[in-house]
């Protein structure tokens with residue numbers, strides 16, 4: 295399996311993956327996936343065909359994870375973890391000193407994956423995905439791109455929590471259960 299950058303031509307395959315991984319009310323529409331492939335940092339895991347997808351962007355010293363998804367039949371083999379590590383390296387190389395993401399509080403598998411990577415719970419976003427559907431905000435410091443230990447101070451002098459990027463790529467909605 296190899297990880298490579300996603301490209302616009304991956305749209306049909308990534309859309310199919312999106313639909314295999316998320317219920318219709320949560321799956322990103324085609325326009326959003328196309329925008330992510332064109333404007334965000336998008337990586338695919340390929341083993342013959344595409345089995346996994348991760349995307350995010352770096353802004354203001356923060357890296358934001360937009361999505362992570364692995365085909366059901368490809369899960370439990372480290373693909374999700376490898377995609378996340380690769381994305382974090384990309385975001386760090388673009389200046390991100392820390393990463394943040396929202397994940398459904400009910401998504402135990404993903405929460406375990408993120409916790410295993412070093413993400414800590416920075417907040418509970420009540421009703422983030424609708425009535426009674428909460429999100430956890432999770433953050434972690436990123437290793438500097440040179441691999442050194444480096445000192446970290448939260449971007450813009452703020453602490454973690456809601457201190458995320460003040461803007462995101464235009465028209466990309468990130469408000470879904472990741």
Ligand SMILES: CC(C)(COP(=O)(O)OP(=O)(O)OC[C@H]1O[C@@H](n2cnc3c(N)ncnc32)[C@H](O)[C@@H]1OP(=O)(O)O)[C@@H](O)C(=O)NCCC(=O)NCCS
Nearest residue numbers: 315362363364369370371372373374375403404406407472
């Ligand atoms: C969440 C998801 C991306 C994990 O992908 P994956 O390739 O199966 O994950 P990995 O094999 O790399 O596992 C990494 C960690 O996830 C956790 N994990 C994986 N499978 C798990 C399971 N069945 N139960 C509990 N935790 C599990 C573990 O912490 C695991 O670490 P370990 O191998 O050291 O125990 C995948 O289940 C998925 O696509 N789910 C649907 C979409 C989704 O919920 N995405 C999450 C954010 S958008």
